[in-house]
Amino acid sequence: MAMKDVPDNIFMTQLDAAASWARANSLWPMPFATACCGIELMATASSRFDLARFGAEVMRFSPRQCDLMIVAGRVVMKMLPVLQRIWLQMPEPKWCISMGACACTGGVFDTYAVVQGVDRFIPVDLYVPGCPPRPEQLMAGIIALQDKIKHGGTLNGTEFGKRTQPMGPTPYDLDELIRIREANEQLVSLN
Amino acid sequence: MSTEETLQSKFPAAGLKCSQFRDNRRVVVPAESLQPLLAFMKGDLGFDFLAEITAVDYLEYEGATDRFGVVYVVVNTKTGERLVIKTFVNDPDPVLPSAYSLWKSADWLEREVYDMFGIKFSGHPDLRRILTPDEFSAYPLRKDYPLKGRGERHNFPVITRADS
Ligand code: SF4
Numbered sequence: 321m322a323m324k325d326v327p328d329n330i331f332m333t334q335l336d337a338a339a340s341w342a343r344a345n346s347l348w349p350m351p352f353a354t355a356c357c358g359i360e361l362m363a364t365a366s367s368r369f370d371l372a373r374f375g376a377e378v379m380r381f382s383p384r385q386c387d388l389m390i391v392a393g394r395v396v397m398k399m400l401p402v403l404q405r406i407w408l409q410m411p412e413p414k415w416c417i418s419m420g421a422c423a424c425t426g427g428v429f430d431t432y433a434v435v436q437g438v439d440r441f442i443p444v445d446l447y448v449p450g451c452p453p454r455p456e457q458l459m460a461g462i463i464a465l466q467d468k469i470k471h472g473g474t475l476n477g478t479e480f481g482k483r484t485q486p487m488g489p490t491p492y493d494l495d496e497l498i499r500i501r502e503a504n505e506q507l508v509s510l511n
Numbered sequence: 512m513s514t515e516e517t518l519q520s521k522f523p524a525a526g527l528k529c530s531q532f533r534d535n536r537r538v539v540v541p542a543e544s545l546q547p548l549l550a551f552m553k554g555d556l557g558f559d560f561l562a563e564i565t566a567v568d569y570l571e572y573e574g575a576t577d578r579f580g581v582v583y584v585v586v587n588t589k590t591g592e593r594l595v596i597k598t599f600v601n602d603p604d605p606v607l608p609s610a611y612s613l614w615k616s617a618d619w620l621e622r623e624v625y626d627m628f629g630i631k632f633s634g635h636p637d638l639r640r641i642l643t644p645d646e647f648s649a650y651p652l653r654k655d656y657p658l659k660g661r662g663e664r665h666n667f668p669v670i671t672r673a674d675s
Contacts, residue, residue: 349587397644407670435664487672500657
Protein backbone atom coordinates (compact mmCIF):
# COMPACT_ATOMS: atom_id res chain seq x y z
CA MET A 321 0.00 0.00 0.00
CA ALA A 322 1.54 3.21 -1.06
CA MET A 323 1.86 6.00 1.44
CA LYS A 324 -0.34 8.34 -0.60
CA ASP A 325 -3.38 6.10 -0.18
CA VAL A 326 -3.37 6.45 3.58
CA PRO A 327 -5.76 9.05 4.98
CA ASP A 328 -4.43 11.81 7.24
CA ASN A 329 -5.82 10.37 10.42
CA ILE A 330 -3.94 7.07 10.17
CA PHE A 331 -0.47 6.69 11.67
CA MET A 332 2.04 4.01 10.93
CA THR A 333 4.07 2.74 13.88
CA GLN A 334 5.35 -0.38 15.53
CA LEU A 335 3.28 -2.11 18.11
CA ASP A 336 6.07 -1.85 20.69
CA ALA A 337 6.42 1.86 20.14
CA ALA A 338 2.69 2.47 20.30
CA ALA A 339 2.35 0.52 23.54
CA SER A 340 5.35 2.22 25.09
CA TRP A 341 4.06 5.63 24.05
CA ALA A 342 0.75 4.94 25.70
CA ARG A 343 2.33 3.55 28.85
CA ALA A 344 4.84 6.36 29.18
CA ASN A 345 2.15 8.99 29.02
CA SER A 346 -0.22 7.41 31.47
CA LEU A 347 1.92 6.35 34.40
CA TRP A 348 -0.14 5.68 37.50
CA PRO A 349 2.11 6.17 40.49
CA MET A 350 1.88 4.21 43.69
CA PRO A 351 2.97 6.73 46.32
CA PHE A 352 4.95 4.70 48.83
CA ALA A 353 5.56 7.77 50.95
CA THR A 354 7.03 6.94 54.34
CA ALA A 355 8.74 10.17 55.38
CA CYS A 356 9.44 13.79 54.54
CA CYS A 357 10.01 13.09 50.84
CA GLY A 358 6.37 12.08 50.72
CA ILE A 359 5.40 15.68 51.40
CA GLU A 360 7.38 16.77 48.39
CA LEU A 361 5.70 14.06 46.37
CA MET A 362 2.33 15.47 47.37
CA ALA A 363 3.49 18.94 46.40
CA THR A 364 4.48 17.58 43.01
CA ALA A 365 1.00 16.28 42.47
CA SER A 366 -0.66 19.51 43.57
CA SER A 367 -1.69 22.36 41.34
CA ARG A 368 1.44 24.46 41.59
CA PHE A 369 3.61 21.84 39.94
CA ASP A 370 0.84 19.85 38.35
CA LEU A 371 2.05 16.37 37.63
CA ALA A 372 -0.99 15.95 35.39
CA ARG A 373 0.94 17.68 32.62
CA PHE A 374 2.91 14.47 32.29
CA GLY A 375 -0.04 12.14 32.61
CA ALA A 376 1.13 10.81 35.95
CA GLU A 377 -1.30 12.46 38.32
CA VAL A 378 -3.48 9.47 39.10
CA MET A 379 -1.98 8.40 42.40
CA ARG A 380 -3.57 5.13 43.38
CA PHE A 381 -3.36 3.65 46.82
CA SER A 382 -4.09 0.18 45.56
CA PRO A 383 -1.04 -1.49 44.05
CA ARG A 384 -3.28 -3.37 41.64
CA GLN A 385 -4.05 -0.16 39.82
CA CYS A 386 -0.53 1.24 39.57
CA ASP A 387 2.43 0.83 37.31
CA LEU A 388 4.95 3.22 38.85
CA MET A 389 6.17 2.72 42.38
CA ILE A 390 7.61 5.91 43.86
CA VAL A 391 9.47 5.06 47.06
CA ALA A 392 9.60 8.41 48.84
CA GLY A 393 11.29 8.33 52.21
CA ARG A 394 13.28 6.02 54.39
CA VAL A 395 12.20 2.43 54.59
CA VAL A 396 12.75 0.71 57.90
CA MET A 397 13.22 -2.99 58.26
CA LYS A 398 9.68 -3.46 59.47
CA MET A 399 8.37 -1.71 56.37
CA LEU A 400 10.51 -3.49 53.81
CA PRO A 401 8.44 -6.69 53.66
CA VAL A 402 5.42 -4.45 53.05
CA LEU A 403 7.25 -2.63 50.28
CA GLN A 404 8.25 -5.89 48.63
CA ARG A 405 4.76 -7.23 48.88
CA ILE A 406 3.25 -4.12 47.32
CA TRP A 407 5.84 -4.26 44.57
CA LEU A 408 4.96 -7.89 43.83
CA GLN A 409 1.26 -7.04 43.78
CA MET A 410 1.62 -4.40 41.10
CA PRO A 411 0.71 -5.68 37.63
CA GLU A 412 3.21 -5.72 34.79
CA PRO A 413 4.60 -3.63 33.23
CA LYS A 414 5.83 -1.63 36.19
CA TRP A 415 8.66 0.68 37.08
CA CYS A 416 10.16 1.95 40.27
CA ILE A 417 11.54 5.36 41.17
CA SER A 418 13.61 5.67 44.32
CA MET A 419 13.11 9.22 45.48
CA GLY A 420 15.43 10.99 47.89
CA ALA A 421 18.67 10.18 49.62
CA CYS A 422 17.03 7.86 52.12
CA ALA A 423 15.30 5.61 49.64
CA CYS A 424 18.43 5.48 47.49
CA THR A 425 21.07 4.88 50.17
CA GLY A 426 19.60 5.20 53.64
CA GLY A 427 20.70 8.82 53.78
CA VAL A 428 21.96 10.02 57.12
CA PHE A 429 20.06 7.25 58.89
CA ASP A 430 22.82 4.70 59.08
CA THR A 431 21.21 2.79 61.93
CA TYR A 432 20.13 -0.73 62.71
CA ALA A 433 16.55 -0.13 61.67
CA VAL A 434 16.84 1.70 58.35
CA VAL A 435 17.34 -0.20 55.11
CA GLN A 436 20.39 1.22 53.35
CA GLY A 437 18.76 1.75 49.98
CA VAL A 438 15.68 0.00 48.65
CA ASP A 439 17.62 -1.05 45.54
CA ARG A 440 19.22 -3.76 47.64
CA PHE A 441 15.92 -5.58 47.77
CA ILE A 442 13.69 -4.42 44.93
CA PRO A 443 14.63 -3.46 41.37
CA VAL A 444 14.86 0.31 40.90
CA ASP A 445 14.72 1.93 37.48
CA LEU A 446 15.54 5.49 38.35
CA TYR A 447 17.07 7.35 41.26
CA VAL A 448 16.10 10.91 42.14
CA PRO A 449 18.72 12.36 44.48
CA GLY A 450 18.13 15.13 46.95
CA CYS A 451 16.98 15.59 50.50
CA PRO A 452 14.23 16.11 49.62
CA PRO A 453 14.32 16.43 45.83
CA ARG A 454 12.50 19.49 44.57
CA PRO A 455 9.29 18.75 42.69
CA GLU A 456 11.01 19.87 39.51
CA GLN A 457 13.64 17.26 40.13
CA LEU A 458 11.06 14.52 40.57
CA MET A 459 9.38 15.67 37.37
CA ALA A 460 12.72 15.54 35.58
CA GLY A 461 12.98 12.00 36.88
CA ILE A 462 9.54 11.11 35.61
CA ILE A 463 10.34 12.61 32.20
CA ALA A 464 13.56 10.61 32.11
CA LEU A 465 11.60 7.48 32.96
CA GLN A 466 9.15 8.28 30.18
CA ASP A 467 12.08 8.49 27.78
CA LYS A 468 13.37 5.19 29.06
CA ILE A 469 10.00 3.54 28.56
CA LYS A 470 9.56 5.00 25.09
CA HIS A 471 12.98 3.91 23.96
CA GLY A 472 13.28 0.48 25.46
CA GLY A 473 9.71 -0.64 26.03
CA THR A 474 8.17 -3.63 24.34
CA LEU A 475 4.57 -4.72 24.09
CA ASN A 476 5.09 -7.90 26.09
CA GLY A 477 7.59 -6.47 28.51
CA THR A 478 10.33 -8.82 27.33
CA GLU A 479 12.97 -6.29 28.33
CA PHE A 480 12.26 -7.01 31.99
CA GLY A 481 12.90 -10.71 31.72
CA LYS A 482 16.57 -10.13 31.03
CA ARG A 483 17.15 -8.35 34.31
CA THR A 484 17.79 -11.44 36.35
CA GLN A 485 20.61 -9.98 38.45
CA PRO A 486 19.95 -7.75 41.44
CA MET A 487 20.97 -4.27 40.44
CA GLY A 488 21.66 -2.64 43.77
CA PRO A 489 24.63 -3.15 46.03
CA THR A 490 24.85 -6.56 47.62
CA PRO A 491 22.88 -6.71 50.84
CA TYR A 492 26.06 -7.23 52.83
CA ASP A 493 28.72 -4.72 51.89
CA LEU A 494 32.22 -5.62 52.84
CA ASP A 495 32.37 -2.71 55.25
CA GLU A 496 29.15 -3.90 56.81
CA LEU A 497 30.72 -7.24 57.60
CA ILE A 498 33.75 -5.51 59.06
CA ARG A 499 31.51 -3.31 61.18
CA ILE A 500 29.60 -6.31 62.49
CA ARG A 501 32.86 -8.02 63.39
CA GLU A 502 34.13 -4.90 65.16
CA ALA A 503 30.90 -4.59 67.08
CA ASN A 504 31.18 -8.18 68.23
CA GLU A 505 34.77 -7.59 69.31
CA GLN A 506 33.66 -4.60 71.35
CA LEU A 507 31.03 -6.78 72.91
CA VAL A 508 33.55 -9.44 73.89
CA SER A 509 35.81 -6.87 75.55
CA LEU A 510 32.86 -5.49 77.50
CA ASN A 511 31.71 -8.74 78.98
CA MET B 512 3.84 18.87 103.53
CA SER B 513 5.40 18.36 100.14
CA THR B 514 4.90 15.14 98.23
CA GLU B 515 8.48 14.11 98.88
CA GLU B 516 8.04 14.52 102.63
CA THR B 517 4.82 12.54 102.54
CA LEU B 518 6.59 9.75 100.71
CA GLN B 519 9.50 9.81 103.15
CA SER B 520 7.20 9.53 106.14
CA LYS B 521 5.11 6.80 104.51
CA PHE B 522 8.12 4.72 103.44
CA PRO B 523 10.79 5.47 106.07
CA ALA B 524 12.58 2.16 105.58
CA ALA B 525 12.79 2.34 101.81
CA GLY B 526 15.68 4.81 101.71
CA LEU B 527 14.16 7.20 99.19
CA LYS B 528 16.54 9.75 97.73
CA CYS B 529 14.87 13.00 96.73
CA SER B 530 16.50 15.67 94.67
CA GLN B 531 15.54 18.60 92.53
CA PHE B 532 16.96 20.28 89.49
CA ARG B 533 15.19 23.52 88.54
CA ASP B 534 11.56 22.41 88.75
CA ASN B 535 12.31 18.80 87.93
CA ARG B 536 11.60 16.82 91.12
CA ARG B 537 13.02 13.36 91.39
CA VAL B 538 12.66 10.44 93.76
CA VAL B 539 14.99 7.46 93.56
CA VAL B 540 13.40 4.34 94.95
CA PRO B 541 14.75 0.78 95.32
CA ALA B 542 13.04 -1.71 93.04
CA GLU B 543 11.41 -3.61 95.96
CA SER B 544 9.51 -0.52 97.11
CA LEU B 545 8.48 0.59 93.65
CA GLN B 546 5.10 -1.10 93.47
CA PRO B 547 3.79 0.05 96.93
CA LEU B 548 5.12 3.55 96.28
CA LEU B 549 3.40 3.83 92.91
CA ALA B 550 0.18 2.41 94.37
CA PHE B 551 0.33 4.95 97.18
CA MET B 552 0.91 7.80 94.75
CA LYS B 553 -2.00 6.71 92.60
CA GLY B 554 -4.42 5.87 95.39
CA ASP B 555 -3.69 8.42 98.11
CA LEU B 556 -1.81 11.30 96.53
CA GLY B 557 -3.96 11.61 93.43
CA PHE B 558 -1.28 11.13 90.79
CA ASP B 559 -3.78 9.98 88.22
CA PHE B 560 -1.72 10.11 85.05
CA LEU B 561 1.35 8.12 84.10
CA ALA B 562 2.99 10.29 81.49
CA GLU B 563 6.07 8.28 80.66
CA ILE B 564 8.09 5.19 81.35
CA THR B 565 11.53 5.01 79.90
CA ALA B 566 14.87 3.52 80.75
CA VAL B 567 18.54 4.40 80.71
CA ASP B 568 21.41 2.01 80.17
CA TYR B 569 24.31 2.91 82.44
CA LEU B 570 26.77 0.43 80.98
CA GLU B 571 30.25 2.02 81.12
CA TYR B 572 28.79 5.14 82.68
CA GLU B 573 31.21 6.78 85.04
CA GLY B 574 30.34 6.14 88.67
CA ALA B 575 27.26 4.07 87.89
CA THR B 576 26.60 1.10 90.12
CA ASP B 577 23.57 -0.38 88.38
CA ARG B 578 23.02 -1.36 84.81
CA PHE B 579 19.55 0.01 84.02
CA GLY B 580 17.65 2.95 85.41
CA VAL B 581 13.91 2.90 84.80
CA VAL B 582 12.18 6.26 84.94
CA TYR B 583 8.49 6.89 85.60
CA VAL B 584 6.95 10.32 85.21
CA VAL B 585 3.65 10.69 87.07
CA VAL B 586 1.37 13.69 86.96
CA ASN B 587 -1.41 14.89 89.20
CA THR B 588 -3.80 16.45 86.74
CA LYS B 589 -5.68 18.37 89.47
CA THR B 590 -2.71 20.23 90.87
CA GLY B 591 -0.40 19.93 87.89
CA GLU B 592 2.25 18.36 90.08
CA ARG B 593 4.78 16.25 88.25
CA LEU B 594 7.23 13.83 89.79
CA VAL B 595 9.99 11.71 88.32
CA ILE B 596 10.39 8.33 89.96
CA LYS B 597 13.49 6.36 89.23
CA THR B 598 14.55 2.88 90.08
CA PHE B 599 17.38 0.55 89.14
CA VAL B 600 17.48 -3.00 87.86
CA ASN B 601 20.35 -5.21 86.88
CA ASP B 602 21.42 -7.97 84.55
CA PRO B 603 21.10 -10.87 83.98
CA ASP B 604 17.35 -10.81 84.44
CA PRO B 605 16.00 -7.28 84.81
CA VAL B 606 12.42 -7.55 86.05
CA LEU B 607 10.12 -4.94 87.55
CA PRO B 608 6.50 -5.17 88.66
CA SER B 609 4.14 -3.86 86.03
CA ALA B 610 2.29 -0.60 86.66
CA TYR B 611 -0.52 -1.69 84.36
CA SER B 612 -2.90 -2.40 87.23
CA LEU B 613 -2.54 1.23 88.38
CA TRP B 614 -2.40 3.12 85.12
CA LYS B 615 -3.60 1.61 81.86
CA SER B 616 -1.18 3.83 79.96
CA ALA B 617 1.61 1.64 81.25
CA ASP B 618 0.59 -0.98 78.69
CA TRP B 619 2.42 0.36 75.65
CA LEU B 620 5.06 2.25 77.62
CA GLU B 621 6.20 -0.94 79.28
CA ARG B 622 6.12 -2.76 75.99
CA GLU B 623 8.37 -0.10 74.56
CA VAL B 624 10.85 -0.36 77.41
CA TYR B 625 10.80 -4.14 77.04
CA ASP B 626 11.36 -3.84 73.30
CA MET B 627 14.24 -1.40 73.53
CA PHE B 628 15.99 -2.54 76.72
CA GLY B 629 14.76 -6.03 77.44
CA ILE B 630 13.49 -5.12 80.89
CA LYS B 631 10.58 -7.39 81.73
CA PHE B 632 7.51 -6.29 83.62
CA SER B 633 5.92 -9.04 85.64
CA GLY B 634 2.14 -8.90 85.60
CA HIS B 635 1.94 -7.11 82.28
CA PRO B 636 -1.02 -8.56 80.31
CA ASP B 637 0.62 -8.61 76.90
CA LEU B 638 4.36 -8.12 76.96
CA ARG B 639 5.29 -8.27 73.28
CA ARG B 640 7.61 -6.16 71.18
CA ILE B 641 5.94 -2.99 70.04
CA LEU B 642 8.29 -1.18 67.63
CA THR B 643 10.66 -3.73 66.17
CA PRO B 644 9.45 -6.77 64.24
CA ASP B 645 8.34 -9.76 66.28
CA GLU B 646 11.23 -11.90 65.12
CA PHE B 647 13.81 -9.33 66.20
CA SER B 648 15.98 -10.80 68.89
CA ALA B 649 18.14 -7.94 70.23
CA TYR B 650 17.37 -4.97 72.43
CA PRO B 651 18.54 -2.04 70.33
CA LEU B 652 18.86 0.74 72.91
CA ARG B 653 21.22 -1.23 75.10
CA LYS B 654 24.68 0.24 74.97
CA ASP B 655 26.25 -3.05 73.98
CA TYR B 656 24.14 -3.17 70.84
CA PRO B 657 25.99 -1.57 67.91
CA LEU B 658 24.32 1.46 66.35
CA LYS B 659 24.34 -0.14 62.93
CA GLY B 660 22.88 -3.35 64.19
CA ARG B 661 24.06 -6.88 63.70
CA GLY B 662 22.93 -7.08 60.11
CA GLU B 663 19.18 -7.31 60.75
CA ARG B 664 18.54 -4.55 58.26
CA HIS B 665 20.02 -6.66 55.49
CA ASN B 666 18.20 -9.83 56.25
CA PHE B 667 15.62 -9.84 53.48
CA PRO B 668 15.11 -11.67 50.19
CA VAL B 669 16.31 -9.80 47.11
CA ILE B 670 13.69 -9.41 44.41
CA THR B 671 15.07 -9.02 40.89
CA ARG B 672 13.12 -7.56 38.02
CA ALA B 673 12.85 -10.91 36.29
CA ASP B 674 11.06 -12.62 39.16
CA SER B 675 8.61 -9.89 40.00
S1 SF4 C 1 15.89 12.12 51.74
FE1 SF4 C 1 15.63 13.79 53.20
S2 SF4 C 1 13.55 14.54 52.81
FE2 SF4 C 1 13.70 12.50 51.91
S3 SF4 C 1 12.97 11.08 53.46
FE3 SF4 C 1 15.19 11.25 53.67
S4 SF4 C 1 15.50 12.85 55.21
FE4 SF4 C 1 13.40 13.04 54.46
